[in-house]
Amino acid sequence: MNSPDRYQTALATLQLPDEWQVDVAVRPRRRRVGIEVKPGGAVAVLVPPLADPEQIVRFVRSRRRWITEKVDLAVRLAPDHPVKELVNGDEFDLLGQRYQLQLVATPPAGIEQLPAATADRILYARAQRPEQVRQAIIGWYRQVGLDWVKREGRQYEQDGRIGGLRYEVRDLGRHRWGLYRGEPKHITALHWAVFGLPVHLAEYVLVHEQAHATRPGGRAHGAAWQRRMNLWMPDWRQRQLELAEVGRHCWLGDCRLPGAAV
Ligand SMILES: [Zn+2]
Numbered sequence: 001m002n003s004p005d006r007y008q009t010a011l012a013t014l015q016l017p018d019e020w021q022v023d024v025a026v027r028p029r030r031r032r033v034g035i036e037v038k039p040g041g042a043v044a045v046l047v048p049p050l051a052d053p054e055q056i057v058r059f060v061r062s063r064r065r066w067i068t069e070k071v072d073l074a075v076r077l078a079p080d081h082p083v084k085e086l087v088n089g090d091e092f093d094l095l096g097q098r099y100q101l102q103l104v105a106t107p108p109a110g111i112e113q114l115p116a117a118t119a120d121r122i123l124y125a126r127a128q129r130p131e132q133v134r135q136a137i138i139g140w141y142r143q144v145g146l147d148w149v150k151r152e153g154r155q156y157e158q159d160g161r162i163g164g165l166r167y168e169v170r171d172l173g174r175h176r177w178g179l180y181r182g183e184p185k186h187i188t189a190l191h192w193a194v195f196g197l198p199v200h201l202a203e204y205v206l207v208h209e210q211a212h213a214t215r216p217g218g219r220a221h222g223a224a225w226q227r228r229m230n231l232w233m234p235d236w237r238q239r240q241l242e243l244a245e246v247g248r249h250c251w252l253g254d255c256r257l258p259g260a261a262v
Pocket residue numbers: 208212220221
């Protein structure tokens with residue numbers, strides 16, 4: 001018998017905390033036992049075929065402190081993205097300002113196009129089906145974000161001698177804030193949700209990708225890339241840590257959509 005059960009049974013003797021959600025997986029290609037702490041804090045023990053359960057128990061016992069630290073960190077950094085209702089008064093952060101949503105049938109005086117953000121921090125959007133409101137607001141993030149990224153990115157293009165770079169602001173899913181696509185595309189892309197972060201964190205995401213766009217030698221985040229980061233943004237490590245914390249509370253476009261008309 002080589003099912004995960006015998007390992008689970010053996011590990012039960014360690015009385016590990018329930019919240020670790022320990023799962024054992026037998027991995028035919030593994031030669032050594034390994035432990036993986038997943039985002040959110042679940043623990044997977046990866047076991048080579050025919051491993052001795054006692055050896056697994058000893059290994060996990062010896063790593064107990066390491067697992068505790070990793071689980072704590074994973075739980076602390078678990079995503080906690082807000083879900084918007086898309087009703088009047090909903091708040092949206094954009095480049096360091098907070099706007100209150102106001103749904104209107106027609107643009108107020110002095111405003112030509114919806115959605116529109118005013119100096120007194122109102123975000124006017126057309127009252128329509130929630131999915132359309134959501135799309136309109138995301139479109140607003142993309143538009144303002146693209147203008148910002150083109151403007152702010154230029155100094156790094158010049159300083160880093162990056163020629164012909166293009167920009168994109170779009171949805172990059174739930175695990176990525178930015179990316180640089182090499183030739184022939186040669187594009188710096190930022191997630192639209194980046195513009196809901198404080199400005200100094202949006203700057204970090206931009207500078208991170210611009211440093212890739214200089215095409216430093218070596219590994220993606222290796223010594224040459226880090227040198228460029230140190231030059232452009234001496235406190236980038238601090239911002240990177242802050243992004244991991246602040247970013248998990250950032251709006252990623254999630255809405256409670258009743259499906260009915262507003
Ligand atoms: Zn990178």
